[in-house]
């Protein structure tokens with residue numbers, strides 16, 4: 760990230776501007792090994808080594824969070840009726856920034872939710888032209904069979920749109936399946952199974968493009984993306 764040092768530190772370290780200025784005044788910031796108290800100097804975290812308390816100030820100034828959305832929580836960022844939203848599960852410092860949700864999940868679905876204030880990335884991952892693959896663990900009322908596998912592998916006409924070929928892999932005799940789709944239309948997986956005469960009884964998103972749900976996260980828990988995850992997802 761490039762810009763005034765105090766703004767860069769505030770954005771990358773999730774501090775308020777006055778907290779960043781206090782850290783600078785206290786001599787906790789170095790640029791290429793030289794202590795710098797002047798918040799107005801221009802910096803570039805890619806070209807220079809900027810440290811706060813000895814730790815690299817990195818990133819591009821955007822917030823990238825992975826949340827394990829539990830069943831019952833809306834994947835919106837606000838709800839007029841006061842229902843719990845994904846944003847309510849984050850601490851205040853992130854709520855203030857107001858990251859957007861990348862690709863919604865139904866209220867009764869759970870799993871990987873990516874939240875970011877990087878609008879370009881959000882657009883890229885959700886636009887039909889870029890179509891990041893999304894993989895779900897699906898539980899059905901009755902087993903999927905070979906004909907369902909074949910039907911998911913070719914375009915499926917859902918009335919208002921035709922899907923791109925996806926994939927269905929049966930687990931445990933077909934009651935549970937791994938399904939990968941390329942778009943993210945409203946209720947898409949439920950509708951695809953309904954078209955096959957089956958009902959989805961549970962749905963969990965496992966991945967969006969290269970980003971996988973961290974299985975050590977409990978429902979409702981979140982964490983920032985690692986440097987590697989951020990780099991991978993930004994390549995999409």
Ligand code: URA
Pocket residue numbers: 863864865866868945946947948949950962
């Ligand atoms: N497909 C659905 O039916 N629901 C989701 O939440 C995601 C994909």
